Amino acid sequence: MAPEPKAGGAAAPSPAGPALLSVRDLAVTFRTRDGEVPAVREVSFDLARGEILGLVGESGSGKSTLLTALMRMLPRNAGITAGHIGFDGTDLLALREDGMRRLRGDRIGLIPQRPMTSLSPTTSVGRQLRWHLDGLDEGRLKELLGGVGLGAVLDRLDSYPFEFSGGQLQRLLIAVAALGKQPDLLLADEPTTTLDATVQAQVLRLLLELRDRVGLTMVFVTHDLGVISQVSDRIGVMYAGRLVEVAPARELFDAPRHPYTRALLEAIPGRHRRGEPLRSIPGTVTGANRLPGCPFAPRCAAVVDRCHEENPEVREVGESLVRCHRAGEDL
Numbered sequence: 655m656a657p658e659p660k661a662g663g664a665a666a667p668s669p670a671g672p673a674l675l676s677v678r679d680l681a682v683t684f685r686t687r688d689g690e691v692p693a694v695r696e697v698s699f700d701l702a703r704g705e706i707l708g709l710v711g712e713s714g715s716g717k718s719t720l721l722t723a724l725m726r727m728l729p730r731n732a733g734i735t736a737g738h739i740g741f742d743g744t745d746l747l748a749l750r751e752d753g754m755r756r757l758r759g760d761r762i763g764l765i766p767q768r769p770m771t772s773l774s775p776t777t778s779v780g781r782q783l784r785w786h787l788d789g790l791d792e793g794r795l796k797e798l799l800g801g802v803g804l805g806a807v808l809d810r811l812d813s814y815p816f817e818f819s820g821g822q823l824q825r826l827l828i829a830v831a832a833l834g835k836q837p838d839l840l841l842a843d844e845p846t847t848t849l850d851a852t853v854q855a856q857v858l859r860l861l862l863e864l865r866d867r868v869g870l871t872m873v874f875v876t877h878d879l880g881v882i883s884q885v886s887d888r889i890g891v892m893y894a895g896r897l898v899e900v901a902p903a904r905e906l907f908d909a910p911r912h913p914y915t916r917a918l919l920e921a922i923p924g925r926h927r928r929g930e931p932l933r934s935i936p937g938t939v940t941g942a943n944r945l946p947g948c949p950f951a952p953r954c955a956a957v958v959d960r961c962h963e964e965n966p967e968v969r970e971v972g973e974s975l976v977r978c979h980r981a982g983e984d985l
């Protein structure tokens with residue numbers, strides 16, 4: 655028999671201690687010419703100090719929107735329409751913009767998906783580093799750049815962003831956001847996607863070291879399940895704006911509970927026997943959040959009639975939280 659739905663905010667509590675970040679029933683909507691697009695829906699989770707939550711999901715599932723909502727940096731045509739965000743005892747949605755700006759500078763950092771969008775094209779990279787990091791001396795600069803494998807660009811800091819590769823710029827941003835500012839909470843949107851495998855491994859090691867050394871807490875978004883398995887304590891799986899499963903990393907890989915999580919894992923090439931055709935998940939996520947019932951129902955291998963009629967609540971199965979009518983069943 656399926657377990658009972660969890661009462662109240664259907665949160666994914668952090669098992670690791672009191673929450674630094676606490677999100678409840680968050681909803682974000684974009685206003686477009688075709689009407690309102692719900693991008694994030696009923697998202698709840700807690701994050702303890704020093705914990706790394708990985709977020710995965712197909713393109714368009716709402717990962718970036720969720721991160722920018724947490725920073726209150728949504729585009730003009732988007733708004734938070736419901737929910738609560740608590741950060742270290744502060745209600746972020748009640749904070750005035752100047753208070754929020756101070757938090758963003760010092761305590762909450764963002765590594766964006768596209769490095770060019772957060773750098774000025776007309777100012778040298780060295781000057782921009784100094785803007786962001788007050789009192790940056792030569793020794794510290796060397797240490798920061800060395801930490802992200804960029805020691806070689808030390809004598810090119812008079813150059814402009816277009817004179818660097820995307821991977822170099824991404825590492826510069828990581829040096830500023832993670833190493834330079836050492837925020838309490840770091841939100842990282844696909845921070846290593848543009849990096850080659852060696853540099854990617856180096857940056858991931860660095861982020862883990864920071865977690866161990868200074869208790870860095872992080873939400874780490876990626877498409878790459880291999881990367882997420884290396885860095886995350888817990889993993890949240892997003893589908894059509896909702897968190898459909900949150901589980902300790904090992905649990906998620908060993909015993910995925912949501913049919914969508916299973917489908918994602920089955921689509922990883924390494925999990926297939928040689929010669930077996932690669933599987934993909936049939937259908938697309940587009941528009942799924944407008945359907946009645948479970949948004950994954952049209953693509954789900956375990957669908958039953960009820961899935962087309964009722965949107966499932968979050969249920970607790972072992973250490974996992976799962977938004978599925980069939981959670982806990984032997985599928």
Ligand SMILES: Nc1ncnc2c1ncn2[C@@H]1O[C@H](COP(=O)(O)OP(=O)(O)OP(=O)(O)O)[C@@H](O)[C@H]1O
Nearest residue numbers: 684686691693712713714715716717718719720729
């Ligand atoms: N500026 C925008 N205007 C209108 N709709 C938007 C805008 N940005 C995102 N959306 C919509 O919000 C939803 C979530 O998008 P979002 O970029 O957060 O997904 P994502 O999971 O981060 O995708 P990706 O992995 O491709 O970055 C999608 O339906 C998307 O079309």
